[in-house]
Amino acid sequence: MPAPFPIFDGHNDLLLRLLRKDPAEAARVFLEGDGGGHLDLPRMRRAGFAGGFFAIFVPDPEDDPHADDMMVNASYDLPLPPSLDQPYALDATLHMAAILIRVERESRGAVRLCRTGADIDRARQEGAVAAVLHIEGAEAIDRDLLALDVLHAAGLRSLGPVWSRHNAFGHGVPFRYPSTGDIGGGLTDLGRRLVRRCNELRIMVDVSHLPERGFWDVARLSDAPLVATHSNAHAVCPHSRNLTDRQLDAIAESRGMVGVNFATSFIRPDGRKDARTPLEDMLRHFDHLIGRLGVDGVGLGSDFDGATVPQAIGDVTGLPRLFDAMRRHGYDEATLRKLAYENWVGVLKRTWG
Numbered sequence: 001m002p003a004p005f006p007i008f009d010g011h012n013d014l015l016l017r018l019l020r021k022d023p024a025e026a027a028r029v030f031l032e033g034d035g036g037g038h039l040d041l042p043r044m045r046r047a048g049f050a051g052g053f054f055a056i057f058v059p060d061p062e063d064d065p066h067a068d069d070m071m072v073n074a075s076y077d078l079p080l081p082p083s084l085d086q087p088y089a090l091d092a093t094l095h096m097a098a099i100l101i102r103v104e105r106e107s108r109g110a111v112r113l114c115r116t117g118a119d120i121d122r123a124r125q126e127g128a129v130a131a132v133l134h135i136e137g138a139e140a141i142d143r144d145l146l147a148l149d150v151l152h153a154a155g156l157r158s159l160g161p162v163w164s165r166h167n168a169f170g171h172g173v174p175f176r177y178p179s180t181g182d183i184g185g186g187l188t189d190l191g192r193r194l195v196r197r198c199n200e201l202r203i204m205v206d207v208s209h210l211p212e213r214g215f216w217d218v219a220r221l222s223d224a225p226l227v228a229t230h231s232n233a234h235a236v237c238p239h240s241r242n243l244t245d246r247q248l249d250a251i252a253e254s255r256g257m258v259g260v261n262f263a264t265s266f267i268r269p270d271g272r273k274d275a276r277t278p279l280e281d282m283l284r285h286f287d288h289l290i291g292r293l294g295v296d297g298v299g300l301g302s303d304f305d306g307a308t309v310p311q312a313i314g315d316v317t318g319l320p321r322l323f324d325a326m327r328r329h330g331y332d333e334a335t336l337r338k339l340a341y342e343n344w345v346g347v348l349k350r351t352w353g
Contacts, residue, residue, distance in 0.1 A: 080166065
């Protein structure tokens with residue numbers, strides 16, 4: 001059964017999964033469903049999934065699929081991947097953007113690429129999935145920021161300056177447990193220019209993969225709400241990717257948001273990647289984040305198709321089970337509606353104007 005309210009999600013890596021398909025088949029695989037990964041349109045409809053951020057993440061051309069196997073250990077410190085060449089990153093970025101554009105075109109109205117809050121409202125009214133184009137790591141963008149204008153024209157409305165690797169715009173935070181995120185440098189001069197230009201274009205700036213120095217650089221520069229699309233509470237799980245209470249307080253002051261990441265290594269107090277993670281561990285993050293940000297500052301940031309998620313959720317069709325657990329935990333229906341949908345749409349409207 002779908003949730004009794006629409007669901008909007010702060011992060012997925014569906015486009016990366018589809019990038020690895022035959023380009024002629026990628027849109028069809030999503031629209032018809034192949035049972036792979038966490039997301040496709042038939043399963044989204046069954047779950048009541050009304051929209052979310054569709055991330056473009058450029059993989060390392062020599063990506064090691066076993067690199068994060070260390071995250072099952074009691075402690076770990078994954079080496080940062082090498083930086084990417086801009087032409088390679090731009091090519092992959094355009095490929096994934098084209099996949100989403102083709103999905104929209106071939107869906108015959110079932111999926112809408114949304115550029116404004118009114119677009120999201122219209123998609124919901126007409127029963128379509130609202131897709132917000134997001135870039136996770138700005139390697140595709142040149143030093144003159146010309147590609148940013150082109151990508152914005154194509155629908156880009158959310159951007160994380162870095163993933164967990166360094167680039168021309170700043171340092172990424174490594175996957176380290178136990179650890180704070182106070183590792184490495186912040187934004188470069190070019191990164192500060194990028195944040196200012198995103199503010200001008202009303203592109204949301206995502207702080208999820210920034211170390212603390214980079215986070216505070218964005219906080220000082222940006223005139224928009226601070227948003228972490230897929231991060232959790234460091235007080236519950238002391239992982240480098242999670243946010244300290246001081247960071248959460250800054251997000252709250254800006255009327256920003258945090259999307260709770262379903263990746264088990266950011267949920268569990270022991271930092272391990274383990275699908276047997278109970279939903280009670282997730283609920284502790286919701287409780288803590290709501291305590292710091294208020295009920296209007298928290299949502300979902302699943303990381304579907306990009307992470308190991310609790311087996312109690314499994315894939316997008318497990319979202320109603322998560323909300324059932326939240327209901328049993330004591331959250332009322334008005335709170336669940338905010339966490340599921342209303343908060344994300346609200347912060348996007350505050351950011352986009």
